[in-house]
Amino acid sequence: METSVLIVEDEVAIVTMLRYNLEREGFRVYSTGDGEEAVTMVKEYHPDIVVLDWMLPSMTGIEICKQIRWHQDTKNIPIIMLSARGEESDRIRGLDVGADDYMVKPFSPSELVARIKAVFRRMRPSITEQKLEYAGVKMDLATHKVLRNGLEVHLSPTEFGLLRYLVEHPKRVFSREQLLDSVWGHDIYVELRTVDVHIRRLRKALNYDGNQPDIIRTVRAAGYAIDGDGESL
Numbered sequence: 001m002e003t004s005v006l007i008v009e010d011e012v013a014i015v016t017m018l019r020y021n022l023e024r025e026g027f028r029v030y031s032t033g034d035g036e037e038a039v040t041m042v043k044e045y046h047p048d049i050v051v052l053d054w055m056l057p058s059m060t061g062i063e064i065c066k067q068i069r070w071h072q073d074t075k076n077i078p079i080i081m082l083s084a085r086g087e088e089s090d091r092i093r094g095l096d097v098g099a100d101d102y103m104v105k106p107f108s109p110s111e112l113v114a115r116i117k118a119v120f121r122r123m124r125p126s127i128t129e130q131k132l133e134y135a136g137v138k139m140d141l142a143t144h145k146v147l148r149n150g151l152e153v154h155l156s157p158t159e160f161g162l163l164r165y166l167v168e169h170p171k172r173v174f175s176r177e178q179l180l181d182s183v184w185g186h187d188i189y190v191e192l193r194t195v196d197v198h199i200r201r202l203r204k205a206l207n208y209d210g211n212q213p214d215i216i217r218t219v220r221a222a223g224y225a226i227d228g229d230g231e232s233l
């Protein structure tokens, strides 16, 4: 089955360049330069991934990202944000509204392709072991369904990959570098701070009603671990 990518970008030269490179890699490419049309296309075509520019004429990429995350049918679609804004606060904001990755312009098409592949790697279901369970958290690796104490937890592909890695190694403390290497992959450069943002989102998702013990342990100057006894420490 063809993997489809929706490019949301109003700069024609960038769309042409990305389309050429993505089609060469075997992706099916849709594109639009209009924010509202992008939201409609996401619902209609259900692309496997959205590459979303921040600055668009009718709606910002941040707004589109929120809308994609808001709708039940589209909220699990991975999003890579593009922006000329390289400030750390902008990157964090992009990730905070639900993007899975963030790239600063100018970037090379091959780096974008590598990052798209990395997102899919994080989502890839396991064939050997289909289910994981730890401290009341159940993960179905084939369907990407996550339950905590019987209630469904909604995670983006990146948070799913992060949780999966932690649950596979309970109580072990991982540095941000180790998590980046294992969850994001070696072939892309991601800032360490990105890990903190996704950990924060993961924590929030796992504590859906505000009454759950926090099972993600932050170890000062060392990193993070998943620990079912965490609340008593």
Ligand code: CA
Pocket (backbone or CB within 6 Å): 009, 010, 011, 053, 054, 055, 056
């Ligand atoms: Ca633009």
